[in-house]
Amino acid sequence: MNRQDQNLEQLAVRRARAKAGWWMHASIFLIVNAGMATLSLASGRHWAIYPFLGWGVGLAVHAAAVWLLAPGGGFMERLVARERAKLQARDMW
Secondary structure, three states, X not given: OOHHHHHHHHHHHHHHHHHHXXXXXXXXXXXXXXXXXXXXXXXXXXXXXXXXXXXXXXHHHHHHHHHHOOOOOHXXXXXXXXXXXXXXXXHHO
């Protein structure tokens, strides 16, 4: 396996692990928050919304890091291509 194939393999494994980590985070988020919502409703109070919102922000940031900003991701690749094109155009002058 040449160096480029090894780099591609390492990137693929890293991205797959990041995505699996996010799915685990999302699953635990759903299970724990369903339990807290049940307890909250059973007590007649609506306190479970606060940890849900706080943890939801963390889950959203994790999602952005994994699905949008990770190396090799679609959004990040578009940004890199745009910057590369700008730099190449600047070097031509």
